[in-house]
Amino acid sequence: MIELRQVSKTFPNGTVGLKDINLNIQTGEFVVIVGLSGAGKSTLLRSINRLSDVTSGDIQIDGQSITSASGxxxxxxxxxxxxxxxxxxxxxRTTVLNNVLSGRVGYHSTLRTLFGSFPKRDVEIALTALERVNIREKAYIRADQLSGGQQQRVSIARALAQEATIILADEPVASLDPLTTRQVMDDLQRINRELNITTIVNLHFIDLARDYATRIIGLRAGEVVFDGSVHEATDEKLAEIYGRPVKADELLDSSRDMQGVGVV
Structure with missing residues (x-):
């Protein structure tokens, strides 16, 4: 499904974002990318959907090069x-439904979407997407009236309405409380399993990676320093990713109360 071939990214100021990345991600995998801030996690994700152009190498999506594609x-x-x-x-300032319908713009002309003229089928798709993340009853409420967790579910529903075969999530729970974090991650995992949508998530929380991923990729200074199963992501391997031992009290533990939450 996704193949990165010797992908590198150097920013105009000379900072190396990615260095010679080679990865193959198969259909239906739930991949979590971990690493320190600045390790290249967001750069990698933004390169996959071409929000950021790479300096060299090639990224293939289902056999097609997104790196060289245009128009x-x-x-x-x-x-x-x-x-x-x-x-x-x-x-x-617009409704939840309108936000989810924005996932359909790629299927219609610019003029049609500019006036918000979506066919009935699109509305049905959007409502079904909201139902899948358990907030269909919020469809006609303004987005700014929702909690942070509900707003993130709207963004998940938007990706579902887009009928995407790949979901990229860049720190999707970083601004959420522990309980809501688990709920959003549960939604992503359920969608991955039920719809076989390839899911790649950037996370700071190691225990979340271990709980939800089928595969963990560790980045350090723009390079892949670990790529393996959850069982292979031992404390020793994590120490290699972070350049130091990862202490138990730095893990986000769902059994704790909401007062003491550690972030890696």
Missing amino acids: SKLRSIRRNIGMIFQSFNLIK
Whole structure:
């Protein structure tokens, strides 16, 4: 489904974001990318959907190069890739339904979407997506009236309405409390399993990676320093990723109360 071939990214100021990345991610995997801030996690995700151009190498999506694609071909590839951001990226002053319908814009002309003229089938798709994340009853409420967790569920529903085959989530729970964090991660895991949507998530929380991932990729200074199953992600391997031992009290433990939460 997704193949990265010798992908590197150097920013204009000379900072190396990615260095010679080679990865193959199969259909239906739930991959969690971990690493320190600045390790290249967001750069990697943004490169996969071409929000950021790579300096060298190639990224293939289902056998097509998104790196070299342009125009209608690029739009067609991107239509299959849903993006979930830490900051939700919603239009706060419009309804939840309208936000979810924005996932359908890739299927229609610019003029039609400019006037918000979506066919009945699109509305049904959007409502079904909201139902899948358990907030259909919020469809006609303004997005700014929702809690943070509910807003993130709207962004998940938007990716579902897009009928994406790949979901990329960049720190989707970083601004949420522990209980809501688990609920959002449960939604992503359920969608991955039920719909076989390839899911790649950037996380700071090690125990969340261990609880939800089928595969963990560790980045350090733009390089892949670990790529393996959850069982292979031992404390020793995590120490290699973070450049130091990862202490138990730095893990987000769902059994704790909400007062003492550690972040890696």
